[in-house]
Amino acid sequence: MWLTSKIKQILMVMKPGVVTLDYPNERPPVPANLRGQPVFDHQKCIGCGGCSDHCPARCILVRDVCQELRVMLYDGSRCTYCGRCADICPEKAITMSNSFEIACDQKEDITTRMELFMMTCQRCGRCYEMEKTNAIDRINLKGFRYDNLEQRALIRKTSETFDPALLKESDNYQRPSDKE
Amino acid sequence: MSKRKELEAKLIAHLRDDVVCVEKTDPRTIFIDVKRAGIREASKIITTAGARYLCSVGYDNIERDGTLGMIHTFALDDSDQFVCCRTSAPVGDPVIESITPDLPSAGWSEREVTDLLGLRFAGHPKPKKLVLADDWPDGIYPLRKDVPHNFVPKGAEDVAYELDEAPPGTKIVPVGPFHPSLHEPEHFAVYVDGETIKGCDYRGFMTHRGIEKLCTTQISYNEVPFIAERICGICGSVHATAFSQAVESAAGLVIPRRAEFIRTMMLEFERIHSNLLWLGVAGHLIGFDTVFMQAWRVREQIMWLCERLTGNRKTYGMILVGGVRRDITPEIADDIRRVMKNIEDDLTIIHRAIEKDTSIHKRTKGVGTITKQQALDWSLVGPVARARGVDIDARRDHPYAAYDEMKFEVPVLDSCDVWATLVIRVVETFEAIKIVRQCLDKMPGGEFFVEMKDKIPAQRHAITVVEAPRGESVHYVITGEDNRPERWRVRAPTFPNLQAVPLMLLDEQFGDFPIIMGSIDPCFSCTDRVAVVDLQTGQSSSITKAELDALSRRAQSPSHSLQTMLRG
Ligand code: SF4
Ligand code: SF4
Numbered sequence: 001m002w003l004t005s006k007i008k009q010i011l012m013v014m015k016p017g018v019v020t021l022d023y024p025n026e027r028p029p030v031p032a033n034l035r036g037q038p039v040f041d042h043q044k045c046i047g048c049g050g051c052s053d054h055c056p057a058r059c060i061l062v063r064d065v066c067q068e069l070r071v072m073l074y075d076g077s078r079c080t081y082c083g084r085c086a087d088i089c090p091e092k093a094i095t096m097s098n099s100f101e102i103a104c105d106q107k108e109d110i111t112t113r114m115e116l117f118m119m120t121c122q123r124c125g126r127c128y129e130m131e132k133t134n135a136i137d138r139i140n141l142k143g144f145r146y147d148n149l150e151q152r153a154l155i156r157k158t159s160e161t162f163d164p165a166l167l168k169e170s171d172n173y174q175r176p177s178d179k180e
Numbered sequence: 181m182s183k184r185k186e187l188e189a190k191l192i193a194h195l196r197d198d199v200v201c202v203e204k205t206d207p208r209t210i211f212i213d214v215k216r217a218g219i220r221e222a223s224k225i226i227t228t229a230g231a232r233y234l235c236s237v238g239y240d241n242i243e244r245d246g247t248l249g250m251i252h253t254f255a256l257d258d259s260d261q262f263v264c265c266r267t268s269a270p271v272g273d274p275v276i277e278s279i280t281p282d283l284p285s286a287g288w289s290e291r292e293v294t295d296l297l298g299l300r301f302a303g304h305p306k307p308k309k310l311v312l313a314d315d316w317p318d319g320i321y322p323l324r325k326d327v328p329h330n331f332v333p334k335g336a337e338d339v340a341y342e343l344d345e346a347p348p349g350t351k352i353v354p355v356g357p358f359h360p361s362l363h364e365p366e367h368f369a370v371y372v373d374g375e376t377i378k379g380c381d382y383r384g385f386m387t388h389r390g391i392e393k394l395c396t397t398q399i400s401y402n403e404v405p406f407i408a409e410r411i412c413g414i415c416g417s418v419h420a421t422a423f424s425q426a427v428e429s430a431a432g433l434v435i436p437r438r439a440e441f442i443r444t445m446m447l448e449f450e451r452i453h454s455n456l457l458w459l460g461v462a463g464h465l466i467g468f469d470t471v472f473m474q475a476w477r478v479r480e481q482i483m484w485l486c487e488r489l490t491g492n493r494k495t496y497g498m499i500l501v502g503g504v505r506r507d508i509t510p511e512i513a514d515d516i517r518r519v520m521k522n523i524e525d526d527l528t529i530i531h532r533a534i535e536k537d538t539s540i541h542k543r544t545k546g547v548g549t550i551t552k553q554q555a556l557d558w559s560l561v562g563p564v565a566r567a568r569g570v571d572i573d574a575r576r577d578h579p580y581a582a583y584d585e586m587k588f589e590v591p592v593l594d595s596c597d598v599w600a601t602l603v604i605r606v607v608e609t610f611e612a613i614k615i616v617r618q619c620l621d622k623m624p625g626g627e628f629f630v631e632m633k634d635k636i637p638a639q640r641h642a643i644t645v646v647e648a649p650r651g652e653s654v655h656y657v658i659t660g661e662d663n664r665p666e667r668w669r670v671r672a673p674t675f676p677n678l679q680a681v682p683l684m685l686l687d688e689q690f691g692d693f694p695i696i697m698g699s700i701d702p703c704f705s706c707t708d709r710v711a712v713v714d715l716q717t718g719q720s721s722s723i724t725k726a727e728l729d730a731l732s733r734r735a736q737s738p739s740h741s742l743q744t745m746l747r748g
Contacts, residue, residue, distance in 0.1 A: 002537070002538045002539070004536070005533060005534070005536050005537040005538070006537075008529075008532055008533035009470055009533045009534070009537070011529075011533075012470075012474055012529050012530060012533045013470060013473075013474065015529075016474075016477060019477055019480075031487050031488040031491070033488075033491050033506075034487065034491050034492075035490075035491030035492050035497065053400075054400070054402070054403060055403075056399055056403040056404075056406040056407050058398070058399070080406065080410070080495070081492065082406045082495075082497045083491065083497060084402075084403065084406060084497075087505070096491065133631050134402075134502070134631035134632055135631070135632040135633060135634055135635050135636075136400060136401045136402050136501060136502075136632050136635075136636065136663055137402060137631075138663075140400060140662065140663055156398075176330045176331065176332045177332055178332045178333060178334045178335055
């Protein structure tokens with residue numbers, strides 16, 4: 001029994017032979033609909049903040065530095081490549097590209113930063129339709145956001161009209177820590 | 181008489197006024213509210229009525245009525261029903277009678293609730309810390325609503341977990357916190373007499389990531405599946421499906437049939453890859469690396485298939501509340517058929533080559549034995565239970581997704597050892613391939629996602645089970661305001677199975693420890709999902725926390741300078 005099993009095992013190993021790929025010299029083709037690094041198109045983005053609201057990793061940050069200027073920051077170091085942002089975006093401004101070899105030394109290399117000039121709507125402060133038909137996909141946060149880009153932290157305090165006090169407050173935000 | 185009426189009659193006969201109400205709304209789930217004095221009696225009545233204990237859920241209800249809630253959940257496997265027995269205790273006097281003396285597998289659930297919510301259990305045989313770090317400050321209960329999700333307490337030096345007293349005449353062999361034969365951090369103190377194991381104590385929960393807390397405070401319903409998926413690197417779709425089903429059931433949302441078929445298929449892909457992975461690991465643990473290499477070679481095909489289908493090798497991101505994200509096109513269906521054929525052929529070759537191998541038999545037959553009765557007492561689940569003659573499978577007993585239309589065998593063996601587990605997992609892989617094929621053949625057309633028209637009402641309870649490759653996962657959801665669950669409890673299959681490991685190890689050889697441990701396919705991160713990270717276990721270590729911090733800070737310094745650059 002032992003011997004026949006061993007013979008079968010030898011055959012089992014011989015038939016496929018070596019299957020290990022000679023990566024990185026040999027690169028298998030990337031499937032067409034891979035969920036790789038998300039790429040933002042600043043021409044299309046209207047700055048609605050939907051992606052930021054629905055990113056499970058909370059790595060898309062929105063900071064309104066004044067009424068007219070909104071800075072958006074995508075922090076690739078925390079991204080899980082789930083593609084939720086691309087699903088949510090009403091303008092198709094986000095594409096899940098097929099690039100996945102994105103290990104790097106510098107966080108900045110996988111950070112995307114967009115500065116958007118915003119129009120102001122007299123009625124709501126922000127002027128776009130973001131009425132998702134799916135009730136659980138609606139935006140939870142209000143129009144103006146004050147995330148801390150330096151700490152890369154999403155701050156859940158938002159306001160309907162631009163609030164310089166909140167902006168200032170978020171400047172001093174520190175990540176929680178047990179260090180003195 | 182229906183099970184519900186029968187139970188209600190029995191409860192009222194025994195407990196009279198202690199029974200507050202028996203809900204009749206949901207045909208599948210029986211919610212029973214009892215006063216806290218009657219909880220132990222009620223759980224006894226429910227188990228004697230033939231119910232199998234699943235898990236317990238604690239929740240914070242302080243803001244609403246000043247109480248801490250506790251739910252013991254059970255499954256009635258022959259009538260496809262769940263029983264949730266709810267009770268509560270005022271926060272000023274948070275004591276409830278323990279059910280662990282009757283149901284040993286409730287031990288951990290209750291200890292977890294004590295740690296996380298501060299609800300204590302009178303008569304618990306081992307009321308030690310389970311989940312929280314040893315230096316976690318007393319009186320702070322992280323799952324209570326008033327504790328912020330990002331609360332970081334000050335750590336303390338030199339606090340150690342008190343291991344159980346070693347039986348006389350034994351020596352302690354520590355396995356862990358990091359050990360080459362286990363792939364995640366956990367600590368077993370194994371008490372040995374010579375080479376024979378006489379007992380063991382477990383201190384785990386070192387990989388808490390606070391997932392439940394995070395998902396009930398920070399993100400919204402449809403982001404939870406993506407985090408749920410990351411509870412476990414192996415059975416991601418299982419957790420995402422279970423969560424989505426629970427929310428759908430609470431919201432009364434019916435998803436398209438096609439979506440249910442695609443979910444079924446994803447779950448079976450996961451079973452194939454997980455079983456092959458486990459087969460490889462089991463081979464590796466008994467020093468048979470040929471099996472390891474070959475099983476993983478075969479497995480790679482399914483990883484690539486999933487990459488083509490979902491966009492990722494793992495963490496498929498396919499499941500959302502309301503359906504699935506990507507459809508199965510005719511091209512990908514052909515692809516799936518081809519890959520299934522290849523895997524079936526390759527696995528048959530492996531199976532033939534190892535089934536009669538005496539060296540595998542010697543390492544696995546008669547190892548890790550516990551009796552069927554013990555397996556029932558400890559509520560074991562999955563292949564570990566089925567290898568001990570316990571005939572349970574959530575796919576058949578509590579059909580979800582499209583399993584009601586699938587035809588498949590549930591292999592059950594009664595040799596009660598690791599070998600039986602191995603055989604079952606191989607057979608289940610073949611069954612999974614059969615299910616995938618049936619899905620492709622029977623899949624109806626139409627939509628694969630449905631949107632939620634209205635907000636999900638708060639304070640609805642729902643429970644679901646999903647059969648993961650390693651056993652059944654239980655998810656309990658209480659819906660909340662703010663578009664997110666108020667409480668979400670995940671009970672991964674390792675949670676009950678791990679509790680029975682000391683029993684499996686008893687009187688075995690120390691050299692068999694890795695394979696016995698490995699036979700339950702432990703997933704510590706699933707089990708540990710709850711609270712806050714702290715790796716200090718206080719084991720006599722030669723490095724202090726301060727030194728460790730200093731070390732890790734040095735390692736981080738490049739990014740530090742980067743941050744300074746950024747600011748500049
Ligand atoms: S891919 Fe997912 S994790 Fe990454 S930015 Fe988009 S939503 Fe966030
Ligand atoms: S969802 Fe799209 S349009 Fe809205 S902020 Fe994000 S990228 Fe811009």
